[in-house]
Amino acid sequence: MESKKEMTLEEFKEWLIQFDDDGDKRISRDELRDALQTLGEWFTSWKSKQGLESADFNCNGVIDENELNYLVVFAKQTLDFNIVMYD
Template sequence: MAIKTRNYSVDGKRVMTVEEFTRWLKRFDEDNDGRISKDELADAIRVSGGWFANRKSKQGIQSVDANGNGFIDDSEIKNLLQFAEQHLNVWVLFL
């Protein structure tokens, strides 16, 4: 279990609530369509220091895109939490 200190856990991950994560992720919505595309998710992975961003973003979209439209909609963001902990250097708190 990670210990929270100044918004970062001891393993270096940024600690966020679900709401904070949602707001952070929406910063990458470059075209302001309310959805996260594969390229926008790849940008989030790169900013977080992740490697192989294009491949990981494709996997992320495929794993959480419930309606199959190729985007992460507001209703699907919560499905992305496990992916975020693995690939976005984020530890999401459920409060």
């Protein structure tokens, strides 16, 4: 099965920041849910909860720049993203 979306890490960040409704440069569960909905994902409330839990290491309820790599891992494993990282 092919990946839904192939992009670089920078493209992933740019795509995700589109859903930062309050402009705080952090992604909340609701913002992540909105992003997943644009991909046609099913169970977006559950997946956004799982994504937040897997990436929010400081438990403040949002994913910030320092936690983004954990969200990348979640996106690769759970959402069938192919995020390529170039040196």
